[in-house]
Amino acid sequence: MSTLDELSAAGIASADPQLRARFNHDFFNSGASPELVLAPRSLAEAREAIQAAAASGLAVVPRGGGMSYTGGYVAAGQQRFALVDLRGLTAIDLSSADDGIVVVEAGVTWHQLWEVLKARGLRANFWGPLSGLTATVGGGLSQNAIFWGSGQTATAGDAARGFEIALPDGEILRTGVLARSAERTGVRHFGPDLTQLFVGDAGRFGVKLRIALAVMPLPQATGGLSFSFAAPEALLAAMGDIARAGLAAQQVGFDPVLANLRSRRQSLGEDFKTLTRLLRGQGSILKGLRDAAGVTLAGRGFLEGAGFTLHAMCEARSERSLRELLAEVTDIAGRHGGTGIENTIPTVMAAAPFTPLNGVIGPNGERWVPVHGLFQASRAAAAYRNYLDTLDVHREIMERLSISSAALFSAAGPGVIVIEPMFFWPDALEELHRETLEEKVMKRTKPVPANPEARDAVAALRRAVVDAWAPLDPGHLQVGRSYPFAQRLDSTQRRLFEGIAALVDPLGRSNPGALGLECPRGAP
Ligand SMILES: Cc1cc2nc3c(=O)[nH]c(=O)nc-3n(C[C@H](O)[C@H](O)[C@H](O)COP(=O)(O)OP(=O)(O)OC[C@H]3O[C@@H](n4cnc5c(N)ncnc54)[C@H](O)[C@@H]3O)c2cc1C
Structure with missing residues (x-):
């Protein structure tokens, strides 16, 4: 096993303060800076880096394109952590394409995958979120993303055929079509398949290094x-x-x-x-x-x-x-x-399915953040009403702080409607916005002072909308550290999920706090 010093000397680990500060926030949440940023360029380097960081007592927090706003890679607790920037893992293996499968490394963006498959007359069954110019396949499967292809293949997880996952101790877990051989894909159906357990896990159960996805011919x-x-x-x-x-x-x-x-x-x-x-x-x-x-x-x-x-x-x-x-x-x-x-x-x-992500701010340069729920189609209208009622309750504070809201609707599979209210408010932009916006948009966006009062009010509004929806029993993607996944488990489910977390991560090093799942008892 390499040491962190050796990884630093090899240019894989960095403690540069400026770099660390770039990774202490997403589009809505901010937290502590990582102690180290790990930027592996190969599967072997990723495995070494994860193992070395965990062995030296650091928690390991994976990050793909960073295009999220639910705190999945923003560590909230006191624990020291290393952030693993997976964007350097970019290989795409088409050797199983004739068998309907592509195997990609976690840092491949949905846009890259779409371009490569298009040249072969193919497309992934689920082929990306709207943020796919920058968002990665690893991030998409850890969020269980939706949009392109969601009419037939509801979510990214429904196109997943297998994962290769690095656990904090450096062990590699392979699932689905990758379960029995690292070199070539096999048939997934052989007793229970662990793949779905890791879909939408916000990186809590390990770092996805490779993902096998179903592919299909492009439509005519x-x-x-x-x-x-x-x-x-x-x-x-x-x-x-x-x-x-x-x-x-x-x-x-x-x-x-x-x-x-x-x-x-x-x-x-x-x-x-x-x-x-x-x-x-x-x-x-x-x-x-x-x-x-x-x-x-x-x-x-x-x-x-x-x-x-x-x-x-x-x-x-x-x-x-x-x-x-x-x-x-x-x-x-x-x-x-x-x-x-x-x-x-x-x-x-x-x-143009993957355009620059200028929608990370509002039309007048406001800050932007969405919240969403997935509803059985028969409950969607009630959910939209609940959202409007929640706005009514908070109308006064919204007006006082110039917070506005609007909603987007989409569908995920045959029976599910997604309702996605968005909030806009005047507030300073973060480094992530500046990196993401096109230069011409950045130039015409007037700087405004930080507005923590409005930001807190928006956080409360998001929570209020999620609470108002609870009686309709919605689903949520992008759980991160924002949606009440763990709180809504019954005691049997909680015991099982905490047991899984303890098995893959006995020392509590794997993105602790994501999914709201506690670290095992006795973990440091
Ligand atoms: C403008 C805009 C449009 C968007 N449109 C959509 C949309 O249409 N549909 C949709 O579903 N979402 C959408 N999103 C939300 C978000 O971009 C997606 O969910 C996307 O999948 C995030 O991918 P990422 O690579 O940026 O992940 P990140 O933001 O880097 O990470 C997200 C989570 O996944 C974990 N993670 C990342 N990589 C790995 C890995 N390799 N192994 C284990 N865990 C990992 C992180 O720890 C974190 O918990 C949008 C966001 C923006 C800003």
Whole structure:
């Protein structure tokens, strides 16, 4: 085993104060700086670094693209820790592609994976969150991400076929198709499979080094439709019916506040320019998209006054099947009182799925943070109402501190609607924002002073929304250190989860506190 000094000499470990300070916050939470930043460039280096840090008494906190806001890699406690920056692990193994599997190292971004697979006519069954330009596959599986492909393959975890995980003692645990051989993939089905236990674990149960994902051929035909609804119940009922029938590869909906915010965004104007440029490129997929969807590039502002809007993206193996899907979607939307509007949003999104993450601030440079819940489709309208009622209760403080809120809707699989309220407030940006925003956006964003009072109020609002939803029994992704996963376990479940944590991590070194799971008794 290497020592930390040897790892420092090899350029893998660094105690540089500036570097450490870059890793003490996410988009919403901040905490202590790591004592060391470990930046391995190979699987062997990662294993060595994790083992050496844990052996020297440091907790090990994994970080992928860092594109989260639920404190998963922001250590809150007193424990000294090393942060493992996994972005240096970038290999993609296509040798099992003909068997429907790709094996990627944890630091590969969803955008990189999409580009590499596209060249082979393939795509992962779940192919990334909207943050996929920077967010990693390892982070996505540890959050159980949703969006691209979620119509059919609800979450990242549903596309997972196996993991290779480094435990703090340096042992390697392999699951699923990787269980029986490190060199080649095998068949997953052989008794119980441990893979799903590590999906959405926020890195609490170890560091994912390699991930096996299911892949499928790219669709031959794609198209999108947009509709406007007068009331949220109608929009959510239409989304539920479209989801249940499996008609859309992705659905996204905006409440009127979000629709107005989006149309005010400079970046939307830029999206149009990007799309026009892409369409002029006459690439066959994009040309097909333009012809099939009958794209009309509506100007900015077309969403203003459109009420609740739904944007459905469909995919099929032929133009004929696509037309049938689009007709069914139109039929369902019509039955719920939806009227067709320009399909610019789904067209822009599908043409450029991984765009720069300028949405990490609001349209006027405000700070931004979302909260979300996953609901059975039949409870989605009640959940949206609960959210609005919660805003009403906090209206006075929101007005006093200039906090605004808007909601996004999406679907994850056949029966689940995701409601994602977002909060915006005036506050200073963090280093992570400056690293993430495009330079031109950063330049036009006026600096404002830190506003801890508003930030605390937003934290309380997020908690209030989650509490208001509890009677509807929602699910939550991105648990990190924010959602009450451990509190909602019954005593049997808690005993089992704490037992698993104790088995993989007897000394309490593996991202302690994530998932809200306590360290084993007696751990330092
Ligand atoms: C603008 C924007 C849009 C977004 N859109 C979406 C969306 O469409 N869908 C969605 O689901 N989320 C979305 N997110 C949230 C977030 O980006 C995703 O959940 C994403 O998957 C995070 O990946 P990451 O690599 O950045 O993970 P990080 O933020 O680095 O880490 C997230 C968690 O995973 C753990 N972790 C990271 N890598 C590993 C590893 N290799 N092994 C074990 N644990 C690890 C960390 O400790 C932490 O607990 C969005 C965020 C932003 C800022």
